Amino acid sequence: MNFTDTHCHLADAALRENLPHILTAARKVGVKRFIVPATCPQDWQSVAELSEMPSEHGQIRIALGIHPWFSDGIAEQDFTSLEAVLARYPRAWVGEIGLDFYDKTQTPPQRERQIQVFSHQLAIAQTQRRRVIIHNLKATADIAAAVKQTGFAQGGIVHAFSGSAEEARVLVGLGFKIGIGSLLLNPNARKVRDTLKALNDGDFVLETDSPFMLKKEINTPANIPGIAKIAAEIRGTCVEEIAKVTERNADALLGR
Numbered sequence: 001m002n003f004t005d006t007h008c009h010l011a012d013a014a015l016r017e018n019l020p021h022i023l024t025a026a027r028k029v030g031v032k033r034f035i036v037p038a039t040c041p042q043d044w045q046s047v048a049e050l051s052e053m054p055s056e057h058g059q060i061r062i063a064l065g066i067h068p069w070f071s072d073g074i075a076e077q078d079f080t081s082l083e084a085v086l087a088r089y090p091r092a093w094v095g096e097i098g099l100d101f102y103d104k105t106q107t108p109p110q111r112e113r114q115i116q117v118f119s120h121q122l123a124i125a126q127t128q129r130r131r132v133i134i135h136n137l138k139a140t141a142d143i144a145a146a147v148k149q150t151g152f153a154q155g156g157i158v159h160a161f162s163g164s165a166e167e168a169r170v171l172v173g174l175g176f177k178i179g180i181g182s183l184l185l186n187p188n189a190r191k192v193r194d195t196l197k198a199l200n201d202g203d204f205v206l207e208t209d210s211p212f213m214l215k216k217e218i219n220t221p222a223n224i225p226g227i228a229k230i231a232a233e234i235r236g237t238c239v240e241e242i243a244k245v246t247e248r249n250a251d252a253l254l255g256r
C-alpha cells in the first residue's frame with residue numbers, strides 16, 4: 001500500500017532536525033509522497049529547500065503562501081515576493097492560504113483583511129495556474145465567495161476539514177478535494193466522521209498536519225496508515241481500498 005501525506009509541515013523546527021529519520025519511518029509504512037505548505041514569508045526559503053531534497057527520501061511537493069493567521073502583518077511587497085518565489089519554483093502550489101474565523105473576538109476589519117490576503121493569493125494562483133492548499137475554519141461561505149469572485153479554477157485541497165457534509169459538497173463543487181486527517185484520531189470528533197461517511201470516493205485525500213494536531217506527541221507522516229484505518233472503519237471498507245482511492249485522488253492533483 002502507498003500513501004500520500006497531503007499536508008505536513010516538514011520544514012517546521014519540530015521535524016526538520018530529524019527529517020531523514022522521519023521520512024525513513026514514513027517510507028517503511030508506505031508514505032512516500034508529501035505536500036509541504038509554508039505559512040509566512042519567513043519560511044518560504046526553508047520550505048523551498050525541501051523541494052531540492054534527494055528523491056530517495058520520497059517525493060516532496062511544496063506550497064508557498066501566507067496563512068490567514070499572518071494576514072495582519074502582510075504588506076503589498078509580500079505579494080510581489082510571492083509571485084517572484086513562485087516563478088522560481090514552477091511546480092510549487094500556493095499555500096497554505098485561507099480564512100480562519102474560529103476566534104469570535106475578531107473584528108470585522110480583521111476578517112476583511114483575511115479575505116483580502118486570501119483573495120490576492122487566489123488571484124496569483126489563478127494567474128500562475130497553481131493549485132492551492134486552503135485552511136478553512138468556520139469560513140466555508142466566505143471561501144466559496146472568494147473563489148467565485150476571483151475566478152479561481154485550478155483546484156487543490158481544503159485541508160484538515162472540520163465542516164459538515166453540505167459544506168464539503170460546496171467545496172468539492174468548486175474543484176477541491178477534502179483533506180481528512182488527524183481529527184479522526186479524536187473519537188469525539190463526530191462531525192468529521194459524519195462528513196467522511198457522506199463523501200464520494202473521488203472527493204478526499206489523507207493528511208496528518210504534522211507536527212501539529214496531537215496533544216501529547218509530535219505528529220509525523222508515519223501516522224497516515226492509522227488515519228487510513230480509521231477512515232476505512234468509518235466508510236465500511238478496507239484500508240487497501242482507502243489507500244487506492246486516496247492515492248488516485250492525490251495522483252489527479254499532483255499529476256501536473
Ligand SMILES: [Zn+2]
Nearest residue numbers: 007037096209
Ligand atoms: Zn497546516
